Amino acid sequence: MDGHPDARCFLEPFHESGAHLGIFRRDDPLTQKVHLGDIVKLREADTEAYLRFLETVGDGRYISTLGGGRNEIGFKILRGQDPAAMDFVVACRTIKKIVLRRENVLAAYLSLERALQTMQWNLKVDEEQEFAAPVTFHAAEFAEFRQTYDEFYDGVIARLEATGQRYLPVKNTALHDLATLNACAAFLDLPPVAVLP
């Protein structure tokens, strides 16, 4: 979604190891100031204030050169990250939700096991294949993973539907299709793009 010229999607601002916004550069003192500042403390203290801060970064009010000026400011929050923040986000009716779900739970399990093995959580599939050793399948462990996985997504969707919130389901296998990007754009009331960025 970050490829849309009118949208800014922060990487993983609720990542357990820090605020991974995906726009800061190590060689830029201004961005370091933001990155190393008190934003994690703000996140821990007040989810809503933290999200308002991200909005000011994304739309250029905080530092205009950091890819600001976007009309729609968004972020990813993943299963397992900051449960309190997840509760807030799911309940917040002014945040539009795009629910990205990996339908192939075995693939999700394999990816998690590879991440645990390599301690690399943001690898692409081909990088996972290159760096990770084959994973031993344990049926009972997988069954437990599948149950937890499905309960999370089914629970989020149930809460959205129970509170009358519209959401856009997206399959990971369609993630980088132009049609999917434009479906997301339409959901966010943004104009379509002609080509993938």
Next chain:
Amino acid sequence: MYRKQYDPDILAGFANPAEVTAWLREHGQEHWVREE
């Protein structure tokens, strides 16, 4: 250019693919052997 984010050959990632295949067959999820 984006790279594909899905796995075309799930079984290749496992050390014991026969056990994976047996589980998938038992649970009617044979289509999970690839992601497309």
